[in-house]
Amino acid sequence: MVSPGSTGALEGLLPELAVIRKDFPILERTLAGGMPLVYLDSANTSQKPQVVIDTMVDHLERHNANIARAMHQLGAESTEAFEAARDKVAAFIGAPERDEVIFTKNASEALNLVANTLAWKGEHQVGEGDEVVITELEHHSNIVPWQLLTQRTGSTLRWFGLTDEGRLDLSDIDELINERTKVVSVAWVSNMLGTVNPIAQIARRAHEVGAIVVVDAAQAAPQLPIDLAAMPAEERPDLLAFTGHKVVGPTGIGVLWGARAVLDALPPFLGGGEMIETVRMEGSTYAGIPHKFEAGTPPIVEAIGLGAAVEYLGHIGLDAIHAHELAITGYALEGLQTVKGLTVLGPLAAADRGGAISFELEGVHPHDIAQVLDSRGIAVRAGHHCAKPAHARFGVQSSTRMSSYLYTEPREIDALVEALEYTRSYFKLD
Amino acid sequence: MTAQDLDALYQEIILDHYKNPHGKGLRGDGASADTAEVHHVNPTCGDEVTLRVHLSDGADGRVVDDVSYDALGCSISQASASVLHDLVVGKSVDEAMAIHQEFLTLMQGKGTVEPDEDVLEDGIAFAGVAKFPARVKCALLSWMAWKDATARVIGTGGVAGKAGEGDN
Numbered sequence: 011m012v013s014p015g016s017t018g019a020l021e022g023l024l025p026e027l028a029v030i031r032k033d034f035p036i037l038e039r040t041l042a043g044g045m046p047l048v049y050l051d052s053a054n055t056s057q058k059p060q061v062v063i064d065t066m067v068d069h070l071e072r073h074n075a076n077i078a079r080a081m082h083q084l085g086a087e088s089t090e091a092f093e094a095a096r097d098k099v100a101a102f103i104g105a106p107e108r109d110e111v112i113f114t115k116n117a118s119e120a121l122n123l124v125a126n127t128l129a130w131k132g133e134h135q136v137g138e139g140d141e142v143v144i145t146e147l148e149h150h151s152n153i154v155p156w157q158l159l160t161q162r163t164g165s166t167l168r169w170f171g172l173t174d175e176g177r178l179d180l181s182d183i184d185e186l187i188n189e190r191t192k193v194v195s196v197a198w199v200s201n202m203l204g205t206v207n208p209i210a211q212i213a214r215r216a217h218e219v220g221a222i223v224v225v226d227a228a229q230a231a232p233q234l235p236i237d238l239a240a241m242p243a244e245e246r247p248d249l250l251a252f253t254g255h256k257v258v259g260p261t262g263i264g265v266l267w268g269a270r271a272v273l274d275a276l277p278p279f280l281g282g283g284e285m286i287e288t289v290r291m292e293g294s295t296y297a298g299i300p301h302k303f304e305a306g307t308p309p310i311v312e313a314i315g316l317g318a319a320v321e322y323l324g325h326i327g328l329d330a331i332h333a334h335e336l337a338i339t340g341y342a343l344e345g346l347q348t349v350k351g352l353t354v355l356g357p358l359a360a361a362d363r364g365g366a367i368s369f370e371l372e373g374v375h376p377h378d379i380a381q382v383l384d385s386r387g388i389a390v391r392a393g394h395h396c397a398k399p400a401h402a403r404f405g406v407q408s409s410t411r412m413s414s415y416l417y418t419e420p421r422e423i424d425a426l427v428e429a430l431e432y433t434r435s436y437f438k439l440d
Numbered sequence: 441m442t443a444q445d446l447d448a449l450y451q452e453i454i455l456d457h458y459k460n461p462h463g464k465g466l467r468g469d470g471a472s473a474d475t476a477e478v479h480h481v482n483p484t485c486g487d488e489v490t491l492r493v494h495l496s497d498g499a500d501g502r503v504v505d506d507v508s509y510d511a512l513g514c515s516i517s518q519a520s521a522s523v524l525h526d527l528v529v530g531k532s533v534d535e536a537m538a539i540h541q542e543f544l545t546l547m548q549g550k551g552t553v554e555p556d557e558d559v560l561e562d563g564i565a566f567a568g569v570a571k572f573p574a575r576v577k578c579a580l581l582s583w584m585a586w587k588d589a590t591a592r593v594i595g596t597g598g599v600a601g602k603a604g605e606g607d608n
Contacts, residue, residue, distance in 0.1 A: 375513060
């Protein structure tokens with residue numbers, strides 16, 4: 011492992027890391043006992059740069075009005091800012107069309123929108139005899155909506171298992187994804203194991219059999235460059251979901267991107283204001299995308315904050331952020347494995363791995379680890395991380411997870427490793 | 441929280457019970473009429489306990505013959521189950537319920553309740569836990585399971601005529 015003194019030499023780190031850290035005011039604060047904050051819980055939620063905070067405050071202070079219906083100057087400004095945010099999100103993921111970007115409450119709602127509307131009559135309707143394929147490493151929000159769909163429609167839910175290393179076991183891909191498969195929904199990056207899944211390979215197979223491909227990009231969007239338009243059509247997902255608060259944006263805003271043909275074919279999700287073309291008592295016709303899926307007043311300032319967030323990440327560059335995450339993750343994997351009794355769950359090499367690292371420390375429960383780390387200002391997550399099946403696969407009930415982001419420094423990893431040694435001594439492990 | 445807070449949370453007594461839990465392991469037959477078994481989960485962290493209560497008839501009413509349990513969880517939840525076992529086994533159900541109430545009051549007191557050592561014995565070590573809202577549920581997991589299981593035995597029509605059939 012690189013010694014603490016020589017971490018400046020760690021390759022791949024963002025060159026302006028010190029400047030970037032200054033963009034995030036919360037990183038300056040101290041916690042109880044004067045401890046400086048070491049924030050290693052970014053896979054849970056990321057911190058927010060000043061530009062996102064300022065953009066949201068400015069909107070509320072100067073431009074606040076409802077969108078798309080207020081016939082006054084503020085309404086026009088608000089609508090323009092909201093739709094500009096959609097453009098920024100479209101650019102962030104390289105969406106072929108900006109109208110394919112649907113604002114939702116979060117990634118869960120985006121996935122539920124898809125799983126819910128697939129139950130209804132239409133070109134893509136899932137019914138008896140059909141199959142939906144997911145994986146064992148999914149977040150609960152990419153499991154439960156599909157359980158609901160398959161239970162309600164009499165279809166069958168199937169899933170890819172995992173290898174001991176924590177990667178998808180694709181050995182039975184041609185059997186698992188077959189002519190009965192209507193939907194394949196898979197996380198791009200696992201929130202627990204960190205695994206980066208081969209979504210291009212999975213999408214190719216799914217498209218061969220005519221299935222729709224849904225990608226949960228909640229953990230991928232923060233750290234991998236995404237350019238949907240540049241992907242070969244057969245490898246491009248049909249639908250992709252992510253949440254704003256993990257990409258340095260606010261909570262309460264998420265994104266569903268979908269190919270126009272698929273979104274046009276799906277029936278509406280929520281009914282209400284803004285999603286209609288015309289309403290009569292006998293029945294209604296619906297607006298085109300994106301409004302068809304945006305019933306009611308949306309989270310306006312949150313969307314605008316998300317626009318500022320993805321623009322900020324775009325300025326730094328997702329390639330550079332990804333390289334930074336790889337460097338920090340590699341450094342953390344090395345450091346963690348020097349701690350006696352510590353077992354990393356998931357791939358041990360930084361390549362094809364995201365910045366979330368879950369681990370067990372023999373003899374100490376994750377909650378107790380997190381509590382001791384917190385007393386030293388270090389924030390991590392402990393528990394099942396909404397991925398109970400993935401934990402069960404590895405025979406563990408819960409784990410501790412550290413997750414880095416573009417503002418994470420090597421010295422914070424050093425602090426974590428040192429605090430884990432302290433935890434061992436606190437609980438009197440030899 | 442500071443290092444001092446940490447020490448207030450992890451009292452030696454708690455760490456001792458965690459390392460050497462009392463009464464751990466499921467005993468007896470969960471199916472008989474004077475026994476009930478429950479499974480409680482803390483959904484936020486995944487901590488789980490399977491707890492079995494065995495009552496018998498004593499001179500002063502029903503008596504807690506045994507509390508046996510299998511539990512997965514943090515030091516607080518494990519130690520709390522161990523202390524529960526120490527405090528309620530051998531007591532009448534009424535006494536045990538009173539101890540339960542005393543422990544509940546302590547845990548819900550946000551650190552303002554002065555624990556009575558005569559009643560709670562090692563349980564007073566959990567006074568520090570009450571200051572950490574996120575950990576109160578850990579401490580209460582097995583206690584709530586015990587209350588639930590006991591209520592189920594009582595609700596099933598009691599143990600009359602079954603006293604002495606035992607713990608096997």
